[in-house]
Amino acid sequence: MEHRPGRGRGIAAIVLLVLGAVILGGVTVAKAVNPPARYTEGKQVGWTMTPTYTNGESIYLEPVAKGKLRRGDVVLASVPWSLQKTQMNRVVAVGGDRIQYKPSSKVAGQYRLVLNGTPLDEPYLEQWKYPSTVAFDVRVPKGHVFLMADNRLNSDGSQYANNGPVRADKIVSKVVAYPMAKMAVWGQLAGALLILGGGVLLAVARRARRRAPQPAAVAAQAPSAPVAPAAAGAVESAEAQEAAQGSQAPQGAQGGAAEAPAASGERADVQS
Template identity: 85%
Template sequence: MEHRPGRGRGIAAIVLLVLGAVILGGVTVAKAVAPPARYTEGKAVGWQMAPTYTNGESIYLEPVAKGGLRRGDIVLASVPWSLQKTQMNRVIAVGGDRIRYKPSSKITGQYRLVLNGEPLDEPYLEQWKNPSAVAFDVKVPKGYVFLMADNRMNSDGSQYANNGPVPAAKVASKVVAYPMAKLAVWGQLAGVLVVVVGGVLGFVARRARKRAPEAVPADRSVPEARPAAAEAGAAAPGERADVQS
């Protein structure tokens, strides 16, 4: 079966146009349902969050919604143990949690913090570093967070008795790997690009169909020409051919 010229490009154009429309529609709906928070870019200061973030490394900051703090979040907070306006730390426990540590106890072969009676897995710490330089046992009050840096042996934090948990209201912003607002912009650009490519392919396919010669149907074959000799020797209708004796 013979395919029409430009058929493949036409199919590809339809697929890309539909895909681009889906991407643009999805991003638009997502932004309407949950508008992405505004973000700012900054630089990490100091080495207290190494190896997760090092001094001078670029970071993205988003505002923290009320009740939006979770265990494991990296935040910028005004803390009593820092002379800086804000310092980067990690949320280890939230209001209502009990967090404790005893350097002399081993759990499953590794030193770990104990959160609400369960060993706390902290993959962001370097394997050779202990989770704390001091022992502690703290019940975090409601509305407070327990903050510690990732570089535990060379930083201060809530684990020290003279510091303690920090009011959640002191948290200025949350550090995110990549802001949703920026992802939404890239998603829209990707959708527009896919639609443009689909439109170009559709135009090319249409031009190809217009330029292609029309095919002759199989049931309309051209009759074969009769030999000239046969036509010369054949008698015209109604006449008798002369016979030489």
């Protein structure tokens, strides 16, 4: 079965148009319902967060809504133990949690912090067999967070008694891998490009259909098939038979006319 010219490109164009419309419409609606937070770009200073973030590495910062801090979040905070204005740390525990560590004891064969009685898994640590250089047992007050850097052997944090938990309002911003606002812009751009590509492909498919020859024109241009010799002989024989029959018909008519006077003569003799 032969396909019409441009059929494949037409189908691809429709797919691109639908996909682009879904992406563009979905991102636009999502932004309208839940506008993404504005972000800023910065750079990490120092080695306290290695290996997660190294010195001079670009970072993205988003504002933190009140009460939206979660365990494991990487934040930029104004902490009393840093000489800098702000320092990057990780939220290890939140208000109401109990966080503790004993260097002399192991949990499941490894040194781990214990959060609310459960060993805390911290795969982001470079030397994660030693999650702290000091022992501590702290109940985090409400409205506070327990902060520690990822480079535990070469950093300061809430684990030291002279530091302790930090008030949540001291959190300046949250460090994100990639800001939602930037992802939304890329999503809208991708949807628009898909729609544009689908429109171009659809125009190409329509042009290919117009240029393709129509079935009637193809039939008119097709040469007539030559008559086979046997068929031509049969036609000639039929014509010969018709000619012979036509030549015999006049003779029969003349014979009937010649006999007619004799018949009338016989009738005349009887009457006389």
